[in-house]
Amino acid sequence: MTRRPAGLLCAGWLALIVLACALADWVAPYDPQEQDLGAVYSGPTGRHWLGTDQLGRDILSRILHGGQVSLPVVAEALAVYVVLGVLFGLAAGYRPGLADRMILRVCDLLLSVPAVVILLAVLAIFSHNESAAMLTLGFLASGGLVRVVRAGARDVRDEPFVTAARAAGLTTPQILRRHVLPRIAGPVISLTSLVAGSALLVETSLGYLGLGVQPPRPSWGGLIAEASQAIFRQTWMLVPTGGVIVLTALALGVLGDVVRDAASDRTTAGALSWRRMRTRVTAPDQEKGVDEEDGDDVLLSVRDLSVRLEGPGGPTRIVDEVSFHVRRGEAVGLVGESGCGKTMAVSALLRLLPAGGTVSAAALRFDGRDLLAMSEREIARIRGRSIAYxxxxxxxxxxxxxxxxxxxxxxxxxxxxxxxxxxxxxxxxxxxxxxxxxxxxxxxxxxxxxxxxxxxxxxxxxxxxxxPALLIADEPTTALDVTVQAEILDLLRELRERTGMGLVLVTHDWGVVADACDRAVVMYAGQVVEQTGVDRVFTAPRHPYTEALLAADPSAGTPGRRLPVLAGSVPAAGRWPDGCRFAPRCGFAAGDCTAAPVKLAADGDGTAHRCLHPRHTTTAGG
Structure with a gap:
């Protein structure tokens, strides 16, 4: 909320107008009925800041006292709207059955009747009773909110966390209050703000038509009626009277959207938004990384790419100084278990991170252009046209x-x-x-x-x-059978040969790497632990993690022999161990592996590894 200036501005205006109207008896400069016949139809002056009306009454004072009539009845309509809409929506959505069907039929009836006719009938029965009219309005409008809340409750009721809450013994009211309502708060807030603005305009219309409170008692609608009668003698009267209504209605709508977005940020991952994703460039005077390549044939160069995401405890690093490059027409495979940061690394290239993501890099260049220096509009031109995903x-x-x-x-x-x-x-x-x-x-x-x-x-x-000159494919063969997988890989290879585009292939399948890639970049716990040519990665892996992944590949297994299993799992981001991050799962780890972070070391032939004891991983084939 504090990071949204529009929301603060609207909240400030609403707080000011509500407080001023509530304290009108003390803050208004004049009694709303006090006449000054020597200043009839006066414009703004030192004595009357917003001018006077046809009887010389102070317009500012009448606006503030008129708010004491208009704002409470709008609040009454909102109270009926929210209470009925939320209660019956939850009842219909959380417990389907006869009650659900009956509530829906009532909602259909409310949405089908002409609200204006009903309001006029109520005012005919309860003459000039704005409270009765606005309570009726809230009741008639609640049918739409019931349907929205019902749909949200139906979506949430089958979520695993709701089932777990039931298993934990929480009562239905507790589950609705703590687990269901927060998930549907966004649309409820948004609709309520829109109905608030509409209710204010309806109340103003009733006063304008003379169906509300009667003169000389002021109301915002009555002030509009008086200003319209004097439109040819003093046009200014319509500016403050109409302006306060328009500004209040707009503030209600904007504030509702801001509060809805803030509530969604707390309960969901948030929409992908560049406004909440920041790009930071690290100092460019560092030494050249082990993987950074120069030359006209280098299409994509990534150096020391890091990604952080906002979490409950603050920013958490998901990708840690990843470096790799892609030449024109080359296919590079990003390999590793789920949770190693492969998808986040490639998403950062196109600024497709979740809300609150932060990108930093020493260099991030595509086709000679600096991606970090580009604006969001320039990146939008890159997406799909130069880099496809x-x-x-x-x-x-x-x-x-x-x-x-x-x-x-x-x-x-x-x-x-x-x-x-x-x-x-x-x-x-x-x-x-x-x-x-x-x-x-x-x-x-x-x-x-x-x-x-x-x-x-x-x-x-x-x-x-x-x-595109570069195609990024994230697990393109997942959930496909072997035959279709082979066809997709053949297609990618043919397209690459025909068009000359580069390819970044995110996968955990070594068969895909062998069939479609020229080089492999192996990632673990947010870092690159090895990068080398595809031929060498299969015959002479340098890092124990690479060797363990290859050994656990089902396609490399021997019939009748138990397939080796890599014990443990990838540590969660923010809980990475000190030193070598693979050490807790490595059978070759020694004392020096956990003493300090291990740097990525170049082998001198275009390959690199992040291991203090690479000799243990050289296979007989190497």
């Missing part, structure tokens, strides 16, 4: 509401500027390029109609829409 879940990356052809053509139009017909023709060419049979038919299908292999090919086709 294929996410782990191909189907999840496709919008279920649009056909395959529409989504691929959309990417083509964005990157090339072609018209619709030409873009669809190009989309068909791309689908044919990725070996999809009957591209015209596939273009008419929706994502749910595709198999895993087809969805992956569509993702690749969309990534190629901008003719």
């Amino acid at each position: 294929i996410a782990q879940e191909p189907v999840a990356g496709l919008d279920p509401l649009f056909t395959v052809g529409a989504q691929v053509a959309e990417a083509v139009r964005h990157h090339t500027g072609l018209d619709r017909r030409a873009a669809r023709a190009r989309a068909a060419e791309l689908l044919e390029m990725v070996r999809l049979p009957r591209p015209a038919t596939v273009m008419t299908r929706y994502p749910h109609e595709l198999s895993g292999g087809m969805a992956q090919r569509v993702s690749i086709a969309r990534a190629l829409a901008g003719e």
Whole structure:
């Protein structure tokens, strides 16, 4: 909240106006009925800061006293709206059944009746009773909130943490208050702020039509009516009276969005946002890293890349000074177990980190350009056009509401500027390029109609829409059968040979590395522990972690013999051990391995390793 100036400004305005109206009897410079016939229709003066009306009454004083009428009835409408909407929404969403169906039918009825007609009928029965009208408004509007809360509660009720709370013996009210409500607070706050602004305008309209409190008692709607009657004699009257209403309604809407975002930041990972992701460049005068390469053939150069994410205890380093490079037309595999930082490292290149992420690097260059020095608009031009990205879940990356052809053509139009017909023709060419049979038919299908292999090919086709120089593929063969996996790898190899693009392949599958990569960069606990050519990594690994991963590869196992298992797991970020991070799981660890951090050492032939005892890992084949 404190990091959002708009929210602070709106909160300050609302606090000021509410406090001033509540204390109007003390802070208003005049009685709202006090007349000054010598200053009729006066503009702003030293005596009357906002001018006077047709009877010389002080407009500022009447606005403050009018707020004592308008703001309380708006609060009444909101109270009814929130209480009914949240209570019945939770009842319908958390406990489905007869009550759920009955509540939904009532909501349908509330949403279908004309609210204006109902309000006029209430005012006909309770003449000039704004409280009755606004309570009715809150009741009629609550049907929309009930549906929103119900949908949120249905999504949350089956989450593992809710099941665990039930197993722990928490009562239903406790679960709703502590586990369900915080997850649906965002949309509730947003809708409430919008209804607050609408209720204020409705109350103003009632006063303007003469259906609210009667003169001479001031109300904001009555002040608007008086200003409209004097529009040709004193136009200024409409400025302060209408201005306070407009500013208050806008402040309610903006503040609701800010509070919603703040609540979402506390309960979710947050949306991907460059505004909350900061880029910091470390001192460029360091010595050249062991992996940094020079030359015109180097497409991507990454040196000492580090990534931190915000956590409950403050920033946590996820990636720790990773360095690697990719030459034009070269395929580099990032290998390691889950949790080693592979995805975070490649996401940082395109600034696709979760909210609050921080990137630092000694150098981050693509095709001779400094990525760290680029603005968000410049990076946006790079994404998809020069550097394409294929996410782990191909189907999840496709919008279920649009056909395959529409989504691929959309990417083509964005990157090339072609018209619709030409873009669809190009989309068909791309689908044919990725070996999809009957591209015209596939273009008419929706994502749910595709198999895993087809969805992956569509993702690749969309990534190629901008003719990128570098393709980053994050686990492109995960969850695919062996046959489809081989076809995808063949496709990537063919595309690389045909277009000359570089490839960064994130994987934990050594078979993928052997089939599709020229070099391997092995990561563990956020660090690069070894990088070398693919041929050498299989015949003479230098780091014990690399050797252990190779030994545990099922494709390298011998029938009838137990497959070696790498004991333990990757330590969580922020809990990395001192010294060599692999030492607790390493069978060759010695006392010096835990004494101090181990640096990445170059072997002198374009390879490097992070081990004090690399001789233990040389196999017979090396």
